Amino acid sequence: SAVISQKPSRDICQRGTSLTIQCQVDSQVTMMFWYRQQPGQSLTLIATANQGSEATYESGFVIDKFPISRPNLTFSTLTVSNMSPEDSSIYLCSVETGTTEAFFGQGTRLTVV
Amino acid sequence: GQNIDQPTEMTATEGAIVQINCTYQTSGFNGLFWYQQHAGEAPTFLSYNVLDGLEEKGRFSSFLSRSKGYSYLLLKELQMKDSASYLCAVKDSNYQLIWGAGTKLIIKP
Numbered sequence: 001s002a003v004i005s006q007k008p009s010r011d012i013c014q015r016g017t018s019l020t021i022q023c024q025v026d027s028q029v030t031m032m033f034w035y036r037q038q039p040g041q042s043l044t045l046i047a048t049a050n051q052g053s054e055a056t057y058e059s060g061f062v063i064d065k066f067p068i069s070r071p072n073l074t075f076s077t078l079t080v081s082n083m084s085p086e087d088s089s090i091y092l093c094s095v096e097t098g099t100t101e102a103f104f105g106q107g108t109r110l111t112v113v
Numbered sequence: 114g115q116n117i118d119q120p121t122e123m124t125a126t127e128g129a130i131v132q133i134n135c136t137y138q139t140s141g142f143n144g145l146f147w148y149q150q151h152a153g154e155a156p157t158f159l160s161y162n163v164l165d166g167l168e169e170k171g172r173f174s175s176f177l178s179r180s181k182g183y184s185y186l187l188l189k190e191l192q193m194k195d196s197a198s199y200l201c202a203v204k205d206s207n208y209q210l211i212w213g214a215g216t217k218l219i220i221k222p
Binding site: 040041042043044045092100101102103104105106107109 | 117144146148153154155156157158161163200202209210212213214215217
Protein backbone atom coordinates (compact mmCIF):
# COMPACT_ATOMS: atom_id res chain seq x y z
CA SER A 1 0.00 0.00 0.00
CA ALA A 2 0.94 3.65 -0.16
CA VAL A 3 0.05 6.69 1.92
CA ILE A 4 0.00 10.00 0.10
CA SER A 5 0.05 13.38 1.77
CA GLN A 6 -1.37 16.07 -0.49
CA LYS A 7 -1.51 19.77 0.24
CA PRO A 8 -3.12 22.19 0.32
CA SER A 9 -6.45 20.52 0.95
CA ARG A 10 -8.27 23.54 -0.38
CA ASP A 11 -7.58 27.07 -1.58
CA ILE A 12 -9.38 30.08 -2.96
CA CYS A 13 -7.28 31.93 -5.53
CA GLN A 14 -7.55 35.06 -7.58
CA ARG A 15 -7.75 34.68 -11.35
CA GLY A 16 -4.43 35.14 -13.09
CA THR A 17 -2.42 33.71 -10.21
CA SER A 18 -0.82 30.26 -9.88
CA LEU A 19 -1.13 27.52 -7.27
CA THR A 20 1.29 24.68 -6.63
CA ILE A 21 -0.04 21.44 -5.22
CA GLN A 22 2.33 19.02 -3.51
CA CYS A 23 2.15 15.25 -3.04
CA GLN A 24 4.46 13.26 -0.80
CA VAL A 25 4.37 9.46 -0.87
CA ASP A 26 5.59 7.25 1.97
CA SER A 27 7.37 4.88 -0.44
CA GLN A 28 9.26 5.09 -3.71
CA VAL A 29 7.05 4.82 -6.78
CA THR A 30 7.95 4.98 -10.44
CA MET A 31 4.92 6.85 -11.74
CA MET A 32 2.67 9.44 -10.17
CA PHE A 33 -0.55 10.56 -11.77
CA TRP A 34 -2.34 13.88 -11.58
CA TYR A 35 -6.12 13.99 -12.05
CA ARG A 36 -8.80 16.63 -12.16
CA GLN A 37 -12.33 15.93 -10.99
CA GLN A 38 -15.08 18.45 -11.54
CA PRO A 39 -18.24 18.16 -9.39
CA GLY A 40 -20.27 15.12 -10.33
CA GLN A 41 -17.82 14.20 -13.05
CA SER A 42 -15.35 11.43 -13.69
CA LEU A 43 -11.65 11.63 -12.93
CA THR A 44 -9.75 13.10 -15.87
CA LEU A 45 -6.05 12.33 -16.15
CA ILE A 46 -3.97 15.46 -16.59
CA ALA A 47 -0.51 13.91 -16.82
CA THR A 48 1.79 11.14 -15.69
CA ALA A 49 4.89 12.25 -13.80
CA ASN A 50 8.02 10.13 -14.12
CA GLN A 51 11.14 10.74 -12.11
CA GLY A 52 14.03 11.97 -14.23
CA SER A 53 12.02 12.74 -17.34
CA GLU A 54 9.41 15.18 -18.54
CA ALA A 55 5.81 14.51 -17.62
CA THR A 56 3.50 12.98 -20.21
CA TYR A 57 0.39 15.10 -20.76
CA GLU A 58 -3.00 13.92 -21.92
CA SER A 59 -4.90 15.50 -24.75
CA GLY A 60 -6.21 18.89 -23.77
CA PHE A 61 -3.56 19.56 -21.12
CA VAL A 62 -0.29 21.38 -21.76
CA ILE A 63 2.88 21.90 -19.79
CA ASP A 64 2.64 25.69 -19.83
CA LYS A 65 -0.69 25.54 -18.04
CA PHE A 66 0.07 22.58 -15.73
CA PRO A 67 3.82 22.36 -15.15
CA ILE A 68 4.82 19.30 -13.14
CA SER A 69 7.96 18.55 -11.17
CA ARG A 70 9.15 15.11 -10.08
CA PRO A 71 12.49 15.61 -8.33
CA ASN A 72 12.58 12.16 -6.72
CA LEU A 73 10.63 8.93 -6.37
CA THR A 74 8.51 10.10 -3.43
CA PHE A 75 7.49 13.63 -4.34
CA SER A 76 5.75 15.58 -7.10
CA THR A 77 4.15 18.96 -7.62
CA LEU A 78 1.49 20.19 -10.01
CA THR A 79 1.14 23.91 -10.69
CA VAL A 80 -2.07 25.38 -12.05
CA SER A 81 -0.90 28.50 -13.86
CA ASN A 82 -2.65 31.72 -14.82
CA MET A 83 -5.85 30.45 -13.25
CA SER A 84 -9.35 31.21 -14.46
CA PRO A 85 -12.70 30.23 -12.90
CA GLU A 86 -12.81 27.26 -15.29
CA ASP A 87 -9.89 25.77 -13.36
CA SER A 88 -12.04 25.46 -10.25
CA SER A 89 -12.03 21.74 -9.53
CA ILE A 90 -10.65 19.04 -7.30
CA TYR A 91 -7.10 17.99 -8.13
CA LEU A 92 -5.88 14.56 -7.06
CA CYS A 93 -2.52 12.86 -7.16
CA SER A 94 -2.34 9.10 -7.37
CA VAL A 95 0.19 6.29 -7.40
CA GLU A 96 0.12 2.61 -8.26
CA THR A 97 2.44 0.36 -6.30
CA GLY A 98 3.47 -3.19 -7.11
CA THR A 99 -0.14 -4.25 -6.62
CA THR A 100 -2.84 -3.35 -9.07
CA GLU A 101 -4.79 -0.77 -7.13
CA ALA A 102 -4.34 2.98 -7.22
CA PHE A 103 -3.91 5.09 -4.10
CA PHE A 104 -4.95 8.70 -3.91
CA GLY A 105 -4.01 11.80 -2.02
CA GLN A 106 -6.73 13.59 -0.10
CA GLY A 107 -7.35 15.98 -2.97
CA THR A 108 -7.06 19.75 -3.36
CA ARG A 109 -10.31 21.65 -3.75
CA LEU A 110 -9.48 24.74 -5.80
CA THR A 111 -11.83 27.70 -6.23
CA VAL A 112 -10.80 30.50 -8.57
CA VAL A 113 -12.56 33.81 -8.11
CA GLY B 114 -13.18 6.12 -28.40
CA GLN B 115 -13.11 4.66 -24.95
CA ASN B 116 -16.23 4.74 -22.86
CA ILE B 117 -17.45 3.56 -19.49
CA ASP B 118 -21.14 3.80 -18.64
CA GLN B 119 -22.75 3.55 -15.23
CA PRO B 120 -25.99 4.97 -13.84
CA THR B 121 -25.76 8.50 -12.51
CA GLU B 122 -27.68 7.89 -9.32
CA MET B 123 -29.38 5.06 -7.43
CA THR B 124 -31.45 4.94 -4.27
CA ALA B 125 -31.74 1.99 -1.90
CA THR B 126 -33.00 1.21 1.57
CA GLU B 127 -30.88 0.48 4.61
CA GLY B 128 -30.46 -3.28 5.06
CA ALA B 129 -31.31 -4.05 1.44
CA ILE B 130 -29.18 -5.13 -1.53
CA VAL B 131 -28.20 -2.94 -4.48
CA GLN B 132 -26.45 -3.75 -7.76
CA ILE B 133 -24.54 -1.05 -9.63
CA ASN B 134 -23.86 -1.88 -13.26
CA CYS B 135 -20.95 -0.81 -15.43
CA THR B 136 -20.45 -1.37 -19.14
CA TYR B 137 -17.23 -0.55 -20.89
CA GLN B 138 -15.76 -0.18 -24.37
CA THR B 139 -12.00 0.22 -24.23
CA SER B 140 -8.98 -0.40 -26.39
CA GLY B 141 -7.77 -3.50 -24.64
CA PHE B 142 -8.50 -4.74 -21.15
CA ASN B 143 -6.16 -5.22 -18.22
CA GLY B 144 -8.56 -5.30 -15.33
CA LEU B 145 -11.63 -3.58 -13.95
CA PHE B 146 -11.74 -1.72 -10.66
CA TRP B 147 -14.41 -0.41 -8.34
CA TYR B 148 -13.72 2.52 -6.05
CA GLN B 149 -15.81 4.19 -3.38
CA GLN B 150 -15.72 7.96 -3.02
CA HIS B 151 -17.44 9.77 -0.18
CA ALA B 152 -18.33 13.39 -0.82
CA GLY B 153 -15.28 15.63 -0.53
CA GLU B 154 -12.90 12.70 -0.15
CA ALA B 155 -10.51 10.79 -2.38
CA PRO B 156 -11.53 7.48 -3.98
CA THR B 157 -10.68 4.31 -2.07
CA PHE B 158 -10.19 0.89 -3.64
CA LEU B 159 -12.97 -1.68 -3.31
CA SER B 160 -12.36 -4.49 -5.78
CA TYR B 161 -10.45 -5.72 -8.80
CA ASN B 162 -11.55 -8.19 -11.50
CA VAL B 163 -9.40 -9.39 -14.34
CA LEU B 164 -10.99 -12.81 -14.98
CA ASP B 165 -14.66 -13.57 -15.55
CA GLY B 166 -16.67 -14.34 -12.49
CA LEU B 167 -17.53 -13.11 -9.06
CA GLU B 168 -15.13 -11.73 -6.46
CA GLU B 169 -16.55 -11.54 -2.96
CA LYS B 170 -15.20 -9.38 -0.18
CA GLY B 171 -17.43 -9.15 2.85
CA ARG B 172 -20.61 -7.24 2.07
CA PHE B 173 -19.29 -6.23 -1.34
CA SER B 174 -19.01 -8.43 -4.44
CA SER B 175 -17.94 -7.59 -7.96
CA PHE B 176 -18.72 -9.51 -11.14
CA LEU B 177 -17.05 -9.37 -14.53
CA SER B 178 -17.98 -10.63 -17.99
CA ARG B 179 -15.23 -9.69 -20.45
CA SER B 180 -17.14 -10.98 -23.48
CA LYS B 181 -20.03 -8.65 -22.65
CA GLY B 182 -17.90 -5.72 -21.48
CA TYR B 183 -19.92 -5.73 -18.29
CA SER B 184 -19.41 -5.61 -14.57
CA TYR B 185 -21.51 -5.03 -11.52
CA LEU B 186 -20.86 -4.15 -7.91
CA LEU B 187 -23.21 -5.79 -5.42
CA LEU B 188 -23.62 -4.28 -1.99
CA LYS B 189 -25.45 -6.33 0.65
CA GLU B 190 -26.89 -5.38 4.03
CA LEU B 191 -26.69 -1.73 3.14
CA GLN B 192 -25.65 0.70 5.84
CA MET B 193 -26.06 4.46 5.92
CA LYS B 194 -22.28 4.83 5.65
CA ASP B 195 -22.46 3.19 2.20
CA SER B 196 -23.93 6.42 0.85
CA ALA B 197 -21.21 7.49 -1.57
CA SER B 198 -20.27 7.55 -5.23
CA TYR B 199 -19.05 4.30 -6.75
CA LEU B 200 -16.58 4.59 -9.59
CA CYS B 201 -15.96 1.93 -12.21
CA ALA B 202 -12.56 2.05 -13.93
CA VAL B 203 -10.86 -0.09 -16.58
CA LYS B 204 -7.18 -0.43 -17.42
CA ASP B 205 -6.75 -0.30 -21.17
CA SER B 206 -4.07 -1.84 -23.39
CA ASN B 207 -1.61 0.84 -22.23
CA TYR B 208 -2.43 0.08 -18.59
CA GLN B 209 -4.01 3.49 -18.28
CA LEU B 210 -7.05 3.77 -16.02
CA ILE B 211 -10.20 4.91 -17.79
CA TRP B 212 -12.81 6.14 -15.33
CA GLY B 213 -16.58 6.11 -15.38
CA ALA B 214 -18.44 9.18 -14.13
CA GLY B 215 -19.50 7.36 -10.99
CA THR B 216 -22.83 6.29 -9.52
CA LYS B 217 -24.12 8.28 -6.58
CA LEU B 218 -25.76 5.85 -4.17
CA ILE B 219 -28.30 7.27 -1.73
CA ILE B 220 -29.27 5.09 1.22
CA LYS B 221 -32.59 5.80 2.91
CA PRO B 222 -33.52 4.56 6.38
